[in-house]
Amino acid sequence: MRAGRGGDPAATVPEAEFRSYYGQPVLKPPVWHEPHMPVYLYLGGLSGASSVVAAVARFSGHDRLALAARMTAFAGAGLGSGFLIAELGRPERFLNMLRVFKVTSPMSVGSWTLAVHGGLTAAGAASAVTGLLPLAGDAAVMASALTGPVMATYTGVLLADTAVPAWHAARREMPFLFAGSALASAGAAGMLTTPRAEAAPARVAAALGAVMETTAAAIIERRLGLEGEPYLRGRAGLLMKASRALTLGGGLLATVAGRSRTLTAMSGLAITAGALCTRFGMLAAGKASALDPKYTVVPQRDRAAGRRLAVVPDQEGGSDTP
Amino acid sequence: MAERMGFFTDSSVCIGCKACEVACKEWNGVPDDGFVFRATSYDNTGQLGADTWRHVAFIEQDDRWLMSSDVCKHCTHAACLDVCPTGALFRTEFDTVVVQADICNGCGYCVPACPYGVIDRRERDGRAWKCTMCYDRQLGGLEPACAKACPTDSIQFGPLDELRARAEARLERLHADGVAEARLYGDSPGDGVGGTGAFFLLLDEPEIYGLPPDPVVTTRDLPEMWWWAGGAAVTLVGAVAACFLGSRR
């Protein structure tokens, strides 16, 4: 009957004292579904990084890798669009995304980017498959190397630009996490779809991406404190741990994967699985973070208390971090 | 643009009759949200959502029974509106924030963006819904249904400036009467959302009522986020380029 004090005795951070309305969430959790949204996030990142790989490979003479990455970029964008549309409450109104362009809406920026990027990768892929207009195809790939990085990183902003504490607090690291994961994914895809002999850059990309992703994740966990707790607990915690193991393991394997098909497959699949776990884990952590009022109330109270104590008036509305 | 209109909800005179909830649903044709006994005092509604645009909270304390009617805050800096990719959410001539149901494609992005947990997607029709401050009634020169139905004037509707002045006077009176715990919530243009179009007089900490103690519009940090994303994007390109170093054919 009472609005009570919350908290889990097994907490890893010192227990936060707070009050709430019957323990109910203050925020609405993200409504996005599984697997739609996490898979889209993975595919978008894969496509984005792959298009960069495709462009660099194309103009550095790695033609097999370039072709594979070009096709991967197209497939990722195409499939990803499908998942994204399926995620909408009213999928038939997908085109409403292109009614306006709003830089204040990462979803809008992302939609336009996806539309352009999808078109470019499709053109690139079509040219490669049909052999028609090769110059235009190459130009499309070049252009997609510009949209690709946006594809791979805007999703970090997409999640961070919400009231979800675990996401918003991680707004600095999140783009790097997604970029790293995208790079690893693209590398993994390249490894899996290109003859080993020509896949060395892909293996490097996989390893580098894995390091980048893991580093970003570690910083999130270390820097965020209470708001980072959802990444460590429950289903999200399991997914993030699995992600780390798979990504690091896959990345390590990538450094030696040139030796055998088995190692290549193991590495590529581990990294892919890790990247998926990251996306599922991020969504799960976001939901958990929105559903427990502690993550909303305690940091905000601390912030407000800090502001009250602060002497300097321009500290008003300072950082989110406790 | 016409004068900014708003709600002042004075919880110190709320009697918890829920007429606001019913009037809102009647006028706006909002569906019921199920027949569930929640065992949370007299609150069987729970929270604001797609099917609840007014929600009366009931809080039992030692000698008090607090009641307060919650509603969309119609923020000055509204995250839901900022992040809406379709333009379905717009700011009206009354400076309120309204979803256009025929444009919303149900992307759901506004839902986690709201720092108050107000707007929600109705799974039945896949669109986002929330209080419109009875935009249609306002266009017809009428006050919103909830304010009209409120028997004790706990919900007051009017030009926001007037309401803020009235709220200040009410707060002073309560403080003079020894109700030291009375406070305004959402009235300050200096807060994290630039002040709210619907603000409140509360008798305890906001979180007791299920309200965030210090909400900030998430898009305040958006420029910073884009910079970090840009950095990540450049890093990505650089990293890819690095991968090919030394393996040039």
Added chain:
Amino acid sequence: MAECHPVGFQWVMEARLRGAKVFHIDPRFSRTSAVADRYLPIRAGSDIVLLGALINHVLSNELYFREYVLAYTNAATLVSKRFQDTEDLDGLFSGFDPESHRYDPSSWAYEGDEESEAETDEMREGGGQHAEAAGSDSYGARGAGASARPPSDPTLRHPRCVLQILKRHFARYTPEMVAELCGIPPEDFAELAEAITANSGRERTTAWVYSVGWTQHSVGAQYIRASAILQLLLGNMGRPGGGIMALRGHASIQGSTDIPTLFNLLPGYIAMPHAHRHEDLAHYLEMEGADTGYWGNRRSYLVSLLKSWWGDAATEDNDFCFGYLPRLTGDHGHYATVMGQIDGTVKGYFVIGENPAVGSANGKAQRLGLANLEWLVVRDLTLVETATFWKDGPELETGELRTGDIATEVFFLPAASHVEKEGTFTNTQRLLQWREKALDPPGECRSDLWFYYHLGKRIRRRLGDDEIDRPAIELTWDYPEEGEHREPSAEAVLREINGTGPDGRALSSYRELAPDGSTRCGCWIYCGVYADEVNQAARREPGSRQSWVAPEWGWAWPANRRILYNRASADPEGRPWSERKAYIWWDAEKGEWTGHDVPDFDLRKPPDYEPPDGARAEAALAGTDPFIMQSDGKGWLYVPSGLSDGPLPTHYEPHESPVLNTLYARQSNPARRTYDRPENPYNPPGSARFPYVFTTSRLTEHHTAGAMSRSLAYLAELQPELFCEVSPQLAAEVGLVNGGWATIVTSRTAIEARVLVTDRVRPLRVQRQIIHQVVMPYHWGYGGGGLVTGDIVNDLLPVVLDPNVYIQESKACTCAVLPGRRPRGQALLDLIEEYRHG
């Protein structure tokens, strides 16, 4: 009030904003308590102890408004030598007959009146056995048997003057008794007593507001009497900001008392004639009421009513058809009717806009009665439980009834709702407000007016020339009909109620009513509602465009007076008691009463008017007698006649109570009505098996038995399930969990409810023990077209009645509480048996 009358409560909130202090005294901490300045929990059924102690506090500390009390109440009046108080007889008044459990009230009379009462056998019947036909109620309105000028002692010292009797009677009602019986600590009592006395007098007034928490007791009428005594002593009657406000349970309950649905009254509180006591009109008029005060004009009121009903057929020669009126033969109240159904003496039943299977006490008895009828007509908005008991009543589950065995023919007739018909609502303030029709009723739904009018027409078509049919044949039954369904004109009915003069024009005041049959009036107190041929009830002048009394909003009976007995707002000389509380005063220059309201007094009767010998009606009252309906023009602190259970309020425990009455040797109201029958078993007195007090209540979200709210999603979702409110202490004692289930057991049945554990319900320390109270709203039933259903709380209640008005004691009985859901079928009956007999 906030809980059940949220719209009216806005004025309480406004008063608070203006500085009024609001006390809320209730067993249940409700929404009202939440916004009151002070909440005092009280044990259900103990209010007379509290009110009596307040009266004692006022009397023993000389805090009463002496000038007011002396001039305007019967404080100085001497009472018969034969009168013996509960002080003398340890809880009984004189005149009690232990065999019939009834009082002969003749010894309660004023000095000098008792002989006349005892004069003839016939008159004695009118005293000793008047309760038989609920005559007490009509006597109460009338003040029969009291002289206009009884002997008095203005020094208030005579031991038999009312004030001294009062002092002695209430002396034992002390703050200590309040603590012992109500559970209210002395310091809280002191705060309340200080607040109401400080806020009463020349400059200030205090108002009391009550609802069925006061009336639904076996001694309910005396609760109100106790409050009336307090208000009279403090000078709070007939003055702005004072009075006693009765909150009614439904829209227009006041209206259905004025134009009554009560078996013992005719419109305007005129007593229904009795089959054996009254022979003809003259005899009836002679017996029913005093000749002094406004009831002295009762011939005008009754003859005008008879002329209104029978028109030209009513003549001086035929007693204006007085013989056509139905007659009482005894108690025809709701519960007597139900017992008659079970016994097979009542064969048919009209249930209109009511749902006794859910809304009345002891639902099982109600349904057993319904199952034993030949025919039943139910008119309602939805298929209420009363119409469907034969297919889904709880007795089918237990095997006490079988659908195949029930021979009752049930006619369900869909009714129009209040927005689908026009008419008036009369609120508790006696304010008539006209309501326009918003839309046509759907399908075959029809208004009650349509139903009765066309039923009457059809019946009249079937009648012949028999003498017995003449009352119906000659009845005026000719309203204009409108629309395709031939809806009778409600305005024409209102105009008929208002009445017409010899010229056929609408009358403007009851003062115009004549005793000779030249005027017609359907309800004398409503005369003027159609003055100037205008529907005065339809007036809607905004408050901002008229005085603060707002006389142009609707129309208040009588004569559009907003405060009754408002002569009392001025001092005996006719000057306002204070500038602050000025309301009505004597304008010596103009030679008339004037003020903010319509004076409730003869406009030109000066304050110094002394009635000549032999004066009748209003002329028999002095210029200082504000209570013009009483035979002596005084506010009655002491009631010499008209009540069935004593002239003064006396605390008796509820019929079922876990505590002993430590005030008197009498545990419960000796005159209460009980029905010792198999269908109506009582919890054994003092039984340890039923240790808890249980009281029923309402919720803002629902209306009465739920037919109008459980069927609406927007209301049903707000309170979807029946629940019981229990304190954390009781929850721990019994093993209840918030959100879980509890079973509540009485000797009638057991029901299940969800549990709400709350600090709002406070265990009370009463007689050195802790008393736990269980609070349950009664809005649920098994069907009734409801989106949500639940067990019927009123099934738990016994039928035990107040002897004055036959209201059931629903607000205090005892129960047992068990964790978990109730057993089903035979197991439920076994559980009850086990509890009943240990």
